[in-house]
Amino acid sequence: MIDTVSNEYLRCDIVKHLRYMGEMKEVKELITYAEHVRSPWNRKHMQGHFTASGLVMDESGERVLLIYHNALKRYLQPGGHIESEDKSVWAAAKREVEEETGMNVKESALCGKTPILLDVHTIPENKNKGEAEHRHFDFLFLFELEDSKASVRLQREEVSDFQWVGIDYPFAEGAVRRAVESLRAHRSA
Numbered sequence: 185m186i187d188t189v190s191n192e193y194l195r196c197d198i199v200k201h202l203r204y205m206g207e208m209k210e211v212k213e214l215i216t217y218a219e220h221v222r223s224p225w226n227r228k229h230m231q232g233h234f235t236a237s238g239l240v241m242d243e244s245g246e247r248v249l250l251i252y253h254n255a256l257k258r259y260l261q262p263g264g265h266i267e268s269e270d271k272s273v274w275a276a277a278k279r280e281v282e283e284e285t286g287m288n289v290k291e292s293a294l295c296g297k298t299p300i301l302l303d304v305h306t307i308p309e310n311k312n313k314g315e316a317e318h319r320h321f322d323f324l325f326l327f328e329l330e331d332s333k334a335s336v337r338l339q340r341e342e343v344s345d346f347q348w349v350g351i352d353y354p355f356a357e358g359a360v361r362r363a364v365e366s367l368r369a370h371r372s373a
Contacts, residue, residue: 191223197272198224198234201323205302214302214321225266225276232304232319236270236277237263239300239324239363240289242348243332248364251284251338252345255310259347261324261360272297277325285346286337288330299323300366303359324363326370 198218205211218224218234225234239261240249250259262284263277270276274297281289291297301324309317336346351368355361 191268194266194268194270194272195219195224198323201273201299202302204298210304211302214304217321223268225268227265227315230316230318232321234266234273235264235320235322236266236273236280237261237322237324237359238277238281238289238327239360239367240281240285240287240327240329241292241367243329247348247350248360249285249336250347250349250360251343254342254344256308259345261363262343263322263324264342273299273323274325277323278327281327284339284343286339287334289327290330292326292328294367294370295326297325300326300370301359301363303362305359322359324359326363326367 195218199215202211202215202218217232221229227233237260241247242249249262251262252258253260262281264280264284266273266276270279274291278289303322303324304319305322306317306319307315309315338344338346349355351364355364
């Protein structure tokens with residue numbers, strides 16, 4: 185089924201988060217897109233589609249988890265595509281983080297279920313998947329570990345390595361850098 189009642193709730197959740205993100209021109213354009221495109225998270229939309237990811241903090245709150253993404257060949261926060269079965273964008277991010285890392289995560293006490301960042305980025309063509317270059321409109325959430333003693337168990341089909349990095353690390357990747365800056369801002373507020 186393409187667009188069930190639960191899918192409409194998911195679309196409303198996307199629009200709610202976008203409205204929270206502010207009045208930037210790009211956000212207004214994405215609100216229009218989310219309101220008018222059927223299943224705007226569907227990966228078949230090559231103009232672009234909504235995705236969800238999570239920055240996982242360790243128990244000290246001083247380190248974040250990065251995973252090595254095999255297709256993009258770089259360290260990123262865990263995340264991926266929203267599925268029509270997901271109850272919310274936050275639930276999609278949680279599912280993706282848990283699938284890729286093998287660890288159970290929970291809502292951040294600092295940010296709750298509110299995204300800390302909306303990142304728009306280009307995904308290169310993937311001939312193996314038959315996908316043209318397209319954009320991801322990624323909601324990034326902050327997560328904490330359910331169990332501080334849990335160990336990472338990678339989903340090897342998509343990721344091949346991980347590292348815990350201090351939040352004071354000079355991040356090169358844009359989304360992670362901006363998410364950590366947002367995290368610092370939330371902490372000092």
